[in-house]
Amino acid sequence: MTRVARRLTITGQVQGVWYRAWAVETAQGLGLTGWVRNRSDGNVEAVVEGDEAVIERFISLAHIGSPAAQVDRIAIDDVADGGHQDFTKRPTV
Secondary structure (H helix, E strand, O other), X not given: OOEEEEEEEEEEEOOOOXXXXXXXXHHHHHOOEEXXXXXXXXXXXXXXXXXXXXXXXXXXXXXXXXXXXXXXXXXXEEOOOOOOOOEEEOOOO
16 A cells, blocks of 8 residues: 545535535545645645545545536645544635
């Protein structure tokens, strides 16, 4: 297992549509750690940590997201593993 971390910036109709709740439930179900939050620019940002193959699965699912979401784009960056113990929802920045 190769543990990695990715920062995702999700663009589209992703606020006010339960996207963060979906992300928390999905990430926890996959055994990933990290966090998700709304950004004041209308995007959603997440840091996802765990097995690389499982993160790729999460990213595939994130292109769909919650039923009411409309994801236009996901930018992906490698980041340092923050050693999070669970996956949480953070306040908007």
